[in-house]
Each structure stands twice: as structure tokens, then as C-alpha cells.
Amino acid sequence: MIKFFSTILVALMLGLAALSASAGSDIQIRDPWVQAAPPSVKVLAAYLEIKNDGKKQRVLTDVSSPAFAQVGIHRTVMHGNMAHMEHLKELAVPPNASVVLQPGGLHLMLTDAKKPLNTGDSVPMTLTFKDGEKVAVQATVRSGQKEDMGDHQHMDHSGHMNHNH
Amino acid sequence: MKRQSGLLTRKSLAILLTVAVAIAVAAAVFIGSRRVSEPVVKPPEDIEDYLFWQAKELTDFKLIGADNKTLGLNDLKGKWSFVFFGYIHCPDVCPLTMGVLGQAFKLIEKNPAAHQEIQGIFVSVDPKRDTPELLKEYASYFSNKFIGVTGNTAQVDAFSRQMSALYTIHPEESQESGDNYLVTHNSTVFLVDPQGRLYGRFPPPQLPQEIAEVFIKIHTFYNERVKK
Numbered sequence: 001m002i003k004f005f006s007t008i009l010v011a012l013m014l015g016l017a018a019l020s021a022s023a024g025s026d027i028q029i030r031d032p033w034v035q036a037a038p039p040s041v042k043v044l045a046a047y048l049e050i051k052n053d054g055k056k057q058r059v060l061t062d063v064s065s066p067a068f069a070q071v072g073i074h075r076t077v078m079h080g081n082m083a084h085m086e087h088l089k090e091l092a093v094p095p096n097a098s099v100v101l102q103p104g105g106l107h108l109m110l111t112d113a114k115k116p117l118n119t120g121d122s123v124p125m126t127l128t129f130k131d132g133e134k135v136a137v138q139a140t141v142r143s144g145q146k147e148d149m150g151d152h153q154h155m156d157h158s159g160h161m162n163h164n165h
Numbered sequence: 166m167k168r169q170s171g172l173l174t175r176k177s178l179a180i181l182l183t184v185a186v187a188i189a190v191a192a193a194v195f196i197g198s199r200r201v202s203e204p205v206v207k208p209p210e211d212i213e214d215y216l217f218w219q220a221k222e223l224t225d226f227k228l229i230g231a232d233n234k235t236l237g238l239n240d241l242k243g244k245w246s247f248v249f250f251g252y253i254h255c256p257d258v259c260p261l262t263m264g265v266l267g268q269a270f271k272l273i274e275k276n277p278a279a280h281q282e283i284q285g286i287f288v289s290v291d292p293k294r295d296t297p298e299l300l301k302e303y304a305s306y307f308s309n310k311f312i313g314v315t316g317n318t319a320q321v322d323a324f325s326r327q328m329s330a331l332y333t334i335h336p337e338e339s340q341e342s343g344d345n346y347l348v349t350h351n352s353t354v355f356l357v358d359p360q361g362r363l364y365g366r367f368p369p370p371q372l373p374q375e376i377a378e379v380f381i382k383i384h385t386f387y388n389e390r391v392k393k
Binding site: 035044084085111144 | 253368369
């Protein structure tokens with residue numbers, strides 16, 4: 001029963017995500033995913049591509065997720081072989097351009113998972129832009145390795161699943 | 166005047182002689198030391214960049230794993246160890262590198278002799294948050310060849326300094342007080358040979374195929390040319 005309701009909930013959220021993507025927004029979120037880690041790990045990273053089809057620069061100012069206490073925009077910076085993380089207040093996406101968050105660089109740092117996440121789980125996230133637009137996405141938990149990507153590829157486009165409502 | 170210049174000449178002659186003798190002694194010591202130490206065999210070009218010019222003997226250390234098991238220099242001997250320093254609350258670089266290593270270990274399976282001799286060692290530089298039990302779960306998640314260890318600051322440093330693997334803990338940069346702080350760390354993967362010597366390194370960014378192919382070549386080179 002619980003599973004039935006959570007399926008409906010997920011479907012609704014996907015619908016919402018699809019709506020927000022199809023409501024004439026210039027912002028498209030592509031391939032949102034969360035790096036899988038052992039269940040006891042409470043801090044995870046999410047990656048996605050933000051595509052701005054508009055003529056104006058858009059600025060991501062906030063990301064939230066009900067599955068985590070806090071979400072921050074972070075960047076890994078390498079000084080030689082030293083990896084250092086920087087916290088960013090906002091992230092600008094130039095007009096007609098994409099910003100790609102990917103391992104070893106820009107990422108969303110998800111802090112204090114409220115429950116353990118497993119490969120295949122969906123993590124709802126809301127991206128808020130400076131002009132007030134909110135974009136809802138479902139990020140899939142997966143291992144970042146290429147061998148797993150084939151299995152999940154068809155699931156990774158929740159940001160523009162227009163057929164799913 | 167003449168006497169003075171004669172004196173000068175004698176003085177400079179003495180200095181010259183001293184310098185000559187010093188050079189001769191140094192040269193003799195150098196040549197002698199080269200004879201007693203292992204001859205440096207030039208590695209093939211495609212693995213040269215990954216190897217240290219001369220393997221560095223490690224001194225003993227003590228790190229703590231799950232179930233109160235300790236890890237010391239003797240546990241590295243007889244195996245090829247891939248050593249990575251990180252911390253569990255590191256969401257980006259650490260799972261990336263651990264995932265790459267886990268995949269590299271799988272690729273090394275095509276050379277069973279090499280695969281049998283490898284082990285991965287994840288050293289947490291954040292013992293405040295990373296207990297040995299958490300580290301066991303974390304490390305084995307990426308490969309069953311991996312173990313996770315840590316220790317108090319002195320124990321971790323005694324090992325990490327031998328590889329110049331620096332790290333810094335930044336409590337001042339935390340967004341919240343308490344347990345959410347960041348750590349800067351070296352994301353090189355270090356390679357220790359079966360004699361317990363720091364032998365090579367894989368600097369970031371690493372790729373699974375690169376690590377697997379280079380390691381198999383290093384393994385072959387070592388067994389054919391270096392192993393005593």
C-alpha cells in the first residue's frame with residue numbers, strides 16, 4: 001500500500017517536473033543524478049546540466065531537497081594535486097549556453113540525508129533562480145561509472161519528460 | 166712583495182688540493198654507493214612518468230581498521246597497494262576516485278597474476294567523523310579489494326607524510342557549526358610495491374583504463390627487471 005502511494009507520489013512529482021519544464025521556461029535541466037555511496041554516507045553530491053535557451057543570463061541561487069537537511073552549490077578546485085571544495089553563493093548560466101555539473105568540478109553538495117539512499121532511488125530537488133522561477137527535478141541515484149549508465153539512460157531525463165503526465 | 170705572492174700561491178695550492186681531494190672522495194663515495202644500491206633500470210617510456218625515479222623505502226606505521234585490526238608496513242609487503250587519502254564526507258572527489266579504482270581493479274582481472282597481488286587502502290584523514298567500522302563499509306562498497314583505515318592525527322600523519330600527501334581540515338569554512346566541515350586533501354593515488362616501497366603514483370584526474378593498463382605494465386616491468 002505504501003509502495004502504491006509512493007509510486008503515485010513519484011508519478012505526481014515527475015508530472016510536476018514535466019510541467020515546470022514545459023511551461024515555456026527557457027531553463028532545461030538535463031540528466032540530474034546523485035552519486036551512489038554506501039547507505040551510511042550522509043553527504044552526497046548531485047550532478048546535472050542546466051541549459052539556458054533564453055536570451056538573458058539566468059542565475060541559480062538556491063537548491064533544496066526534502067531528502068536532505070541542506071543543499072549547497074559547490075565546486076571542487078584542484079591546486080596541483082590538492083582537491084579543495086569551494087562554496088558558491090550562486091551560479092550563472094549565460095544565455096544560449098549550458099553549465100554542466102559533473103564529478104571533479106561543479107556539484108550540488110547534499111548534506112545530512114534523512115534516510116539512506118540506494119542505487120535507483122529518486123531524489124526530488126527544487127532549483128530556484130534569481131528571477132523567482134523554480135524548477136523541480138528528480139535526480140536518480142546511480143554509480144558514476146560508465147558501465148551503469150546504459151541501464152539508466154532512459155530514466156535520466158525527468159527534467160523534460162513531457163510525455164509523462 | 167715576492168714573498169707575499171709566494172705565500173699566496175702556496176695558500177691557493179693548499180686550497181686547490183683540499184678541493185681536489187674532497188671531489189675525489191665524493192666521487193668515490195658516489196660511485197661506491199651506486200654499486201651497492203640496486204642498479205636503476207630505466208623503465209619503458211609509457212610507464213616512466215608514473216614511477217618515482219628511485220623507489221622510497223617506507224618506515225613502519227600503524228593505522229586502525231575495523232574490528233581493531235591494525236595495518237602496518239608488513240601488511241603492505243608481498244602486495245601492490247593502491248593508497249588513497251580522503252574522507253567519507255567528501256561527496257565529489259572521493260567517490261569519484263574510489264569508483265575509478267574499483268573499476269580499474271576489475272579491469273586488472275584480465276591479468277590474474279597482477280590482480281591477485283593488488284589491494285586498495287583508503288586512509289581517512291578525518292578520524293573525528295570516520296570510524297573504522299564506517300570506513301570498512303565505505304571502502305568495500307567500491308571493491309572487495311579495498312580496506313579502510315584511519316588513526317589518530319599522529320598515526321595518520323606518520324603515514325601520509327611519507328608520501329607527502331598533505332591535507333588540511335577547515336572547521337572555519339563550515340556552513341554550519343559542528344560536524345559539517347571541509348577537508349582539502351591530495352587526490353593522488355599512491356602505489357606501494359611488494360617490498361613496501363613507494364614506487365609510483367597516479368595523479369588526478371585518473372581513468373580506470375589508464376590505471377589498469379599502466380599498472381599491468383608496471384607489474385610486468387617489475388617482475389622482469391626489478392624484483393630480486
